[in-house]
Amino acid sequence: MTDATPALQFENLSVAYRVKGVSRLVLAGISLEIRKGEAYGLVGESGCGKSTAAFAALRYLPRNGAVTAGRILIDGQDIGQMAAPALRRLRRQSVAMVYQDPGKALNPSLTIGRQVQEVFELAGVPRADWAARTVEILAKVQISDPQRVMERYPHQLSGGMQQRVAIAMAIASNPTLLVLDEPTTGLDATVEAEVLDLIQHLRRELSTAILFISHNLAVIARMCDRVGVLYAGRLVEEAATAQIFNAPQHPYTAGLLSCLPQAGRSKDQAPLATIPGFLPVPGEVTRGCIFAPRCAVADDLCRSTEPARHVNDGHASKCHYPERAAALPIVARVGGPLRDTAPAGPVLHIENLSKSFGDGPERQRVLRDIGIELRKGETLGLVGESGSGKTTLARCLLGLLQPDKGSELKFAGARLAGRTSQRSRDQVKSIQIVFQNPDSALNRSHTVRRMLERTISLLVGLKGAAREARVQALTQGVRLTERHLSSMPRQLSGGLKQRVAIARAFASDPQVLICDEPTSALDVSVQAAILNLLAELQAETQVSYILISHDLGVVRYLSDRIAVMYLGQILEIGPAEAVFSGPHHPYTAALLSSAPELGAASAERVRLVGALPTTAQRPTGCVFHTRCPQSIPGLCNSKAPPQIALAAGHVIDCHLPIDALPVRR
Incomplete structure (x- = not known):
């Protein structure tokens, strides 16, 4: 050897x-x-x-x-x-x-x-x-x-x-x-x-x-260094990474690339491209190229004859017409705006929201004086590292956690009780969530159909044909098929389970939907379909979203405004494009520089010092000063930062003067 x-x-x-x-x-x-x-x-x-x-x-x-x-x-x-x-x-x-x-x-x-x-x-x-x-x-x-x-x-x-x-x-x-x-x-x-x-x-x-x-x-x-593209159990393309991403030679690869959200293109400008149709069932016998039923450039040869493996300069593909794949545009689908009206008045009002765990000297404050207003038909993106309090905030809004005394929650102008058990039925069904881990959220002993039917019956009150019609509409909306309705969660892939969780969340016609990493388990094609679905439903029904995600590309595409959380506090909030284009809070700059972007020029990463402190180690002054590369000694560590209004609705908590704030280049 x-x-x-x-x-x-x-x-x-x-x-x-x-x-x-x-x-x-x-x-x-x-x-x-x-x-x-x-x-x-x-x-x-x-x-x-x-x-x-x-x-x-x-x-x-x-x-x-x-x-x-x-x-x-x-x-x-x-x-x-x-x-x-x-x-x-x-x-x-x-x-x-x-x-x-x-x-x-x-x-x-x-x-x-x-x-x-x-x-x-x-x-x-x-x-x-x-x-x-x-x-x-x-x-x-x-x-x-x-x-x-x-x-x-x-x-x-x-x-x-x-x-x-x-x-x-x-x-x-x-x-x-x-x-x-x-x-x-x-x-x-x-x-x-x-x-x-x-x-x-x-x-x-x-x-x-x-x-x-x-x-x-x-x-x-x-x-x-190299990438293989797998479709329905077949390796349809293989090459060096640069060749795959810059000049794909299989329509499936080009399709995957076209599904990605792109900088500067939001849900209000155009829907994302998707790959039509579905994967064949495992073991299904097909004639010709297995991708032909979903391929934009397939012809009779593709549908009748399986392509051989072609290798050109180390770039291998199984396609009759690799030059056609290379000519396919790797851009989002062109289309009109999904909505032509701005978000309406507030549907959810949060003021002085705090949440602590423990008692006495062990008491830790996980959320600290959060204030947010969510408008009808608006998407608010929440970003920040794990441990910054995003999921805790979501659970307080759902009533799964009781906020601290003095916290104020209002839904549609009415007081919103801290616990789900104290809320009305309309309030419960109006605020729903898609959890990050569908395995924990789905009942293992129920089929997909049973889960959807149960939610529709309990929260919406539909029965019989009306309920079945609702099940079919939800199934089609999240790109599931009739055969998936009879499946148990264990029989589905991670992506399919997440689609079921999203369908169940929409089953009660919510007015506010909290999406906690809703596309983290989804491939780019299904992610594009789900993001399009979320955008279309919002345009049709004026549902409001609170989107929690580590994928900043997803957040940028779907969000109207973005709030940046760190150690239970909001350090920056503003319109999505303003937050991404800057000037930024130094913490926002670090998040943006760390996120990989396909096709973007590699910029120098802002490296933070150490890890996110625990709530028991909450720093004095600015909570971010212990990791901030621009911390001002004697000021940031002793005094809470003021709020800086950069533009309409764009606010940053920072001691730095405006001309010293980082700008993404």
């Missing part, structure tokens, strides 16, 4: 799942290799087989899954032929995986500290060093106060914190092959940038090979 031996190889790999006695092909004849020290990106819609490829790579397929053809080799060894002890040793010492859902990857009955320490125990690290090594690896993934986090259980952490713990466990063993299945889905921009830097450092230091699966094409473009 030499250094030229690939770290991972798929040789004509086919994988099938046996469902109700029928074998359904999920991967068909996949061949790829990842060299030592190379990062290989795998992209495609939910259901294309990306996660199956990841599980197959480490022989983690479920019981009903099986390799039906081909081989998988790690460092030249066929893992399909490995005995159990050798396979366990390989997983313990040489390979690691970060799963898409950290909530399932972490053991709910063990503390975080114990779970991370198990990695060092299995690696043979002396017991006396376990605690110190655990603190060190948690600090590497930007977890503040690691000692405190070690004492907690997974359910006591946010989704972003859980993902950081999962990444820490994966890199703790210094693996030579790292499989990342949506590793940054729940991470904010600054932590995502730090984690990606950490993964890049691991590549350089240990020549770690990386299989990187992500819906975030900008992250793939930043991190990967």
